[in-house]
Amino acid sequence: MAAVGIFTVLVFATVLSIIEIPKMLQGKLYKELWAFSILLALGTVLAILKFLDVNIPNPSDWIAWVYSPVKDFMKSLLK
């Protein structure tokens, strides 16, 4: 299962790059190229880690940490 998933993601990323990158080079959209590559690399890495069952840090926990001081107040509202 994991191997199939990783393979699919890699194929998807390669095909997308093959289609999109020449267009951006032609249009001289270098900023777009940077943003596209970084986001796609991030997405691919995240997907592969997910398929390998690695614990990905959860952004909801970061938000929960930021708002932990008001937690007790929220609990009192819920009663």
Add this chain to the structure above:
Amino acid sequence: MKIAKISNHQLFSLTACNSIGVALIAISALMVRIAKQDAWISAIITPIFGMLVMLMYWFLGSKYPDETFVDIIRNILGKWLGLLVGINYVFFYTIIGCHLPWYIDQFITIAALPETPTYIIGLLFMITIVIAELYGVETIARASEIFIILISILFFLAMLLVIPNARIDNLQPIFEHGLTPILKSSIFLTCFTTCHLVTLMGIYPYNIADIFAAKKSILKGYLFGGFIIFVTIIMSILVLGQNITSKLQYPTYVLAKEINIGKIFTRLEFLIALVWIVAIFIIGILFFHAAVISLAQLLRLKDPRKIVIPLALIMLVLSEVILPDIPYYANWINLVWIPYSITIALIIPLLLLLVFSLKNRIFNKKISKCIRT
């Protein structure tokens, strides 16, 4: 690139779909848990707070009619502080946008297709959103115009059919626990129906044809959404009673299961499910669009459509990670989402307005001094 402009009726339907959205199927449980049988009163007073928020967004947009939200922030706060606040908004749009595939996953696997893996449903949902986003704002707005008709017809049909099961004594006694629980629960309702409307800032000042008529259509859309939420809450209390409603995960869905007319019209609960899925779809698009546009504006990209697919991939993976299970979700949404959404949707725009008016005042004084001397 030509800027897509949307009409006021389209803005109305986008606002209405957006404010119905997440709250439609699940909110009455939380409301009833806090306010008991008086929850419907708080559904009446909530739009009064919400209208003020909407007016604030309208005012903020009307000062800079031809710019996007991130540009407005940059104009008001300057380059570096603006960048910081802009990143904050991109984070908000992306992370909360990941919740919507998760809602659909959970609902479909619980209610309809229990053996389908969740990521397949999430994948289908994200693909639709990507297609919509690639077609552009005008298409999304026109789709929402059709959806609002569909939503109204199906929703009111389901509610009419369930009326024979309503028992008026479920509402009594009114004001049993005083005014405090009603006000408390209206805070929650405001956060669920109003605060995510900050995603409208992804299209609002920039893509609107007539900015001054937009005020009316935003308020009308918001009130329409508020009315639908009011009907769901009062019908849940009337039909199911406060005791059962407060213990369910999807009260409105169960409410539609109660439809039973002459043993012929039964099992119509997917009317409600369809309404909800369509509304969630519009919210998902708006979150995703806001994320793409804000990120593109922050990086000053010329063609925002290039980053659509990579961002969708990231959001698809995060939607599997971000809420591990339902207890985590219930905890997070009650304790963290409320303060977080209030900060993002209320406090920061309020500060922006404050800085804007201060700047204007100082600037005007300088000009008048120059004229005098």
